[in-house]
Amino acid sequence: MKTIGEKIYDLRKQKGVSQEKLAEELDVSRLTISRWENDNSRPTKKNTKRLCEILGVDKNYFFNGYGGVNVLKEVAPAATDNGYKIVTAIIVSVVLLSCIAGCFVAGYVALMPSYVNGLDNAAANRFRYIGIVCIVVGALALFALVCLIIIFLKRKNNGKNN
Secondary structure (H helix, E strand, O other): OOOOOHHHHHHHHHHHOOOOHHHEEEEOOOOHHHHHHHHOOOOOOOHHHHHHHHHEEEEOHHHHOOOOOOOOOOOOOOOOOOHHHHHHHHHHHHHHHHHHHHHHHHHHHHHHHHHHHHOOOHHHHHHHHHHHHHHHHHHHHHHHHHHHHHHHHHHHHHHOOO
C-alpha cells in the first residue's frame, strides 16, 4: 500500500507539476512538499483538501486503507524518532550549565585576589579583567541556554497545535 507521500509524489508527476509550482499553489515552501513526499511530515487538513482540488482526486484518495477517514478530520504528523533530539538537548544543556558554573566560579576566583590579597594595581587589574571576561562568558552561556529552552518549548507547542 502506498503512503500519503508516495501518492502525492505520483499524482504530482502524473500531472507534470513541479514541487515549486505545487508549493506556490498551496502557499507553502518547496521543502514542505518534499517532506510530505518523503513521509517526514503530513499536510494539514486544509492543505490536504487543497491538494485534492489541485491534483483532481477525491477527498478520500489519500486515506485509502485508513478506514475512509474524512479529509475534514485532523491529519496527524508522521511519527519520527525524537530520541536523539532529546539526548542532544540534554548534552547541550549539561555542557552549557557546566560552562556557566565554571565561568562564574572562575570569575569569582579571579576577582577575589585583588581584594583579599591586596595585589598591586597591575596584577589586580589583570585579575579583574579575567574575572569580568569569565562572568560575561558565563552570562552569554546562560543566555544561550535560555534561548534553546524557549526554542524547544515553542517547537513542542507548535507540534501540539498542528
